[in-house]
Structures are given as structure tokens and as C-alpha cells.
Amino acid sequence: MRARVLPPLPRAGFLIASFALGLACPCVAKAQIFGAVGADGSIMLTDRPGNPALHLVVTSSEPAARGARKDNAAASATMDSAQYSEIIAEASRDARVPPELISAVIVVESGYNPNAVSKKGARGLMQLMPETARRFSAGDILNPRDNVLAGAKYLRFLLDLFRDDVELALAAYNAGENAVIRAGYHIPAYAETQSYVPMVMAHYRRLSASRSAP
Template sequence: MAEDAAGTPIFSDVRSSDTFRLYLRTDDLPATSPAKGVAPQRLAAGMRRFSADIAEVAMQNQLEPELLHALIQVESGYDPGAVSRAGAVGLMQLMPDTARRYGARDRRDPRENLRAGARYLRDLMQRFSGNLTLALAAYNAGEGAVVHHGLQIPAFEETRSYVPAVLRRYHRLKQSASG
């Protein structure tokens, strides 16, 4: 980002002047992520809009709100209407079977989606003995894929970029919250 003579911000992916400064790094998002390239203002607005609901479901499921924020940023960029090519919908990108399993009738409803997605992530954390890396891999690729690959991150390009992307955002959010 740079500013013109009037102080208006100029956003670009190319360093255009000595006053240029990095505003948002998106290289930590998987190429297939709906949140890839989401405007930072939209992420900030989404954080504000859904923060109370995220804090509530995080507490109910013994998860950290920063983890849910990180997952949502990568999954949907806080867009309750986001739909993936695979048919996942909403803030936490729930597949139809997962939504049914956790009682979310309207996957586009932010509260239903958050409740179901947080419960699913909590259950994955329990299933994989608190191993966040495996829980995130299972959230992205499915529980069966993680088990089939010997309790490792499956060798799917999307999953191999997804897990570190969520973890990086999670750690950044934790640092911001503590500092």
C-alpha cells in the first residue's frame, strides 16, 4: 500500500514507491481458499461482526476464539454465503453431511454454521488426541483421509497448504491478542 499526494491509499501487489508498505500478506492462504485475496477491510469487518458469536461457541466447545477466527478467515473470509466447489457452505464451510450430523439446518445461517463447525472441530480435536494439525487436516480433507494416510496430513496439495495457513493465522491472532 502507498498513498497518493492527497493521502488516498493505493493498494497494489507491486512496490510502487519508497512509501509502499505491506498491508496484507495472502501467501499463507491455499490457492483454492475462498478467502484468498479477501480485502483486509472485509476480514476486519467480519471479525467485528461475528466476534461475539465466535467467542460464545469457542467457550461452549473449549476452543480458542483465535483458532475459530483463523479457520473462518481461511475457509470463507467471513462470508456466510460462501460456497466451495465441493459444496461446502457458510462461515466454516460445512458439507451437507457434517451440517446434518451437527444439527445445522441452514448452513448459511451464521449462528447455526458456527455452532456446528465448532462442535465438529472440537470432536476432531478429541478424535485426534488434541493434535491440532491432524484435526485441521481432517476438517479440510475428512477424518477418513487422515486415518487412511496413517494419521498424517494427507498428500493433497490443498490440505498441505491449508493446515499451515490456518496455523499461521492462528498464531498471529494469538500474538495480537496477547500483545
């Protein structure tokens, strides 16, 4: 962006305008913006540093921070997955469900927090509702092993019900099997479910690719 001169404004107006510019324009938010007020009150904005008369008015640190949070979350999930790897392997063998799929569900459902409880009452690593947990286990829903074994059995049930269509099984895991059936064996038109399925599938593909890599 070349230096841009705007009509005269009071200095307070310059500060407000500069702040609003940074919020309203995504293209501006990608770079540092410098500005100055001329003697006649005119405003100059530029993304080229070096002039000591210019002052930094907008910076784009937020996208980098957001990316750092994602990286930290991914690293945390990797460490926690190692902690529960034996349980996941056991559940995979017991229920005949790929361990990568179980791990992907855990990442999205609880972020590997064994004590997670949702607003709707879903609990544990695989965020099982109490009635679902009772269908597939007599154990403690907050016990990591009992929770993952029951969750894997539920995934196996859903995979069998929907003929190994992983996306439909995941949609049913999120919204309930009846919701998928009512939707004509398609992913229900719920915003949460339509966001949930691609997120789990992305983790599933990534984990599967990592496992198959030499």
C-alpha cells in the same frame, strides 16, 4: 545495474526484447528499467533514471499491488471478525475451542462471507458440507450462528479424535478424518490440504499473539 549495451536490433525488436526481459527476469522486475536505441540500432538498458534520452520500459508495480490486495483483505477480515465476534465467542464456549482457531478457520475457508458456497457444496462461514452440518447441527447451514456453532463442534470432535493435535484436526477439517487416519495419522499428501494447514495455523498464531499482547 549499470548501463548495458546490447547488439543492434530493429526498434520493434527492442520493444519486444524489453517486454520479455521484464517477464523473464525476477531480478529486473524489482526495479524500473530504462532503455534507448542508438543511432546504429544498439540497445542500452539501465536502472538509473535521469537521462532524458531514456524511456521507461519495465516497472515493478505488480508486487506492490499484490501486497496492497493482501492488506485490504486482512483489513476486511478484521472488520468482519468483529461483526461475528459474539457468535465466535459463544461457539468457543460451547465447543471448548479457542476463538482464535475458529476465526482462523473462517478467514481461510470463507473470508467471513456467510453466503460462500464452494464448488464441492461446502457452505457458510466455516464451509461445512451438508452432511457434516447435519452431524453437528439441526439448524440452517447458511445462518451464521448455526454455521459457526456446528463448525466449532466439528473442530472439537476432530481435536478429541486426534488428541488435541491442532494440525491433524485442521487436516481432517479440510480432507476428512478418514483421510488423516489412512495417512497414518499424518497430514495427507494432498496439495490443497498441505497448503491449507499452514495457512490456518499462521492465522491462528497471529490471532493468538494479538490476544496475548499487552
